[in-house]
Amino acid sequence: xxxxxxxxxxxxxxxxxxxxxxxxxxxxxxxxxxxxxxxxxxxxxxxxxxxxxxxxxxxxxxxxxxxxxxxxxxxxxxxxxxxxxxxxxxxxxxxxxxxxxxxxxxxxxxxxxxxxxxxxxxxxxxxxxxxxxxxxxxxxxxxxxxxxxxxxxxxxxxxxxxxxxxxxxxxxxxxxxxxxxxxxxxxxxxxxxxxxxxxxxxxxxxxxxxx
Numbered sequence: 001x002x003x004x005x006x007x008x009x010x011x012x013x014x015x016x017x018x019x020x021x022x023x024x025x026x027x028x029x030x031x032x033x034x035x036x037x038x039x040x041x042x043x044x045x046x047x048x049x050x051x052x053x054x055x056x057x058x059x060x061x062x063x064x065x066x067x068x069x070x071x072x073x074x075x076x077x078x079x080x081x082x083x084x085x086x087x088x089x090x091x092x093x094x095x096x097x098x099x100x101x102x103x104x105x106x107x108x109x110x111x112x113x114x115x116x117x118x119x120x121x122x123x124x125x126x127x128x129x130x131x132x133x134x135x136x137x138x139x140x141x142x143x144x145x146x147x148x149x150x151x152x153x154x155x156x157x158x159x160x161x162x163x164x165x166x167x168x169x170x171x172x173x174x175x176x177x178x179x180x181x182x183x184x185x186x187x188x189x190x191x192x193x194x195x196x197x198x199x200x201x202x203x204x205x206x207x208x209x210x211x
Contacts, residue, residue, distance in 0.1 A: 008094040009085035012101065013078045016126060019066050020074045029067075036063035037122025040113040061109035062102070067124040076169070077126045084130075084137045091141075096203045103199055104132025104192040111191025123185045128192035131163070135196025138162040140204065163193045 023029040034050060038060040055063045068074035089097045108128020112119075138159040148154045167189050 006086035006089040008097050013081050033122045037124045038064040038109045041120040061106045064124045065105045065126045084133050101129040103195045104129040107195030108188035108192035111187040115187035128188045131189045131192030132196030135193045136200045139200045
């Protein structure tokens with residue numbers, strides 16, 4: 001697929017790479033993570049923050065989705081984003097993809113907040129948004145089959161297995177990068193994935209009507 005056939009996903013991936021390179025070159029990466037990362041404890045609390053401009057809390061689920069903590073983190077996320085996102089954007093369209101990415105980012109942030117609302121550790125990365133894409137891909141477009149488990153339909157089993165694999169790979173990346181399990185925002189992955197599962201059918205109806 002050519003880039004012009006999936007402009008939104010391609011553009012998003014390019015922006016993530018540009019932001020990462022610029023912050024790495026200028027040495028402002030840590031500062032940007034503190035000021036633009038999603039910090040659950042900022043909600044309704046007076047934290048001791050560094051002087052200077054902070055991204056408004058309500059916008060940090062979006063700004064944090066542009067930030068990455070290391071080369072492995074961004075390379076893996078961009079590869080998955082382009083591989084799956086560009087396959088989805090053609091049939092769904094850019095508007096539906098924009099909604100999916102936005103809701104995935106906010107869904108991931110919400111889940112991370114609910115899991116630990118007092119956490120002062122910044123959450124960064126496109127993983128929440130990407131998890132939403134993975135859910136839609138697994139639930140609707142994947143051709144692989146999975147047997148049903150009791151009352152759970154096969155297509156849901158397939159989606160859950162893919163979610164587990166996605167989170168497992170992120171954990172391995174965290175370990176490889178030296179950050180350990182604590183460096184991976186597990187609940188953000190789960191929240192983004194659930195957001196994708198909930199949005200899959202409505203987005204298809206929006207795109208294709210009653211078909």
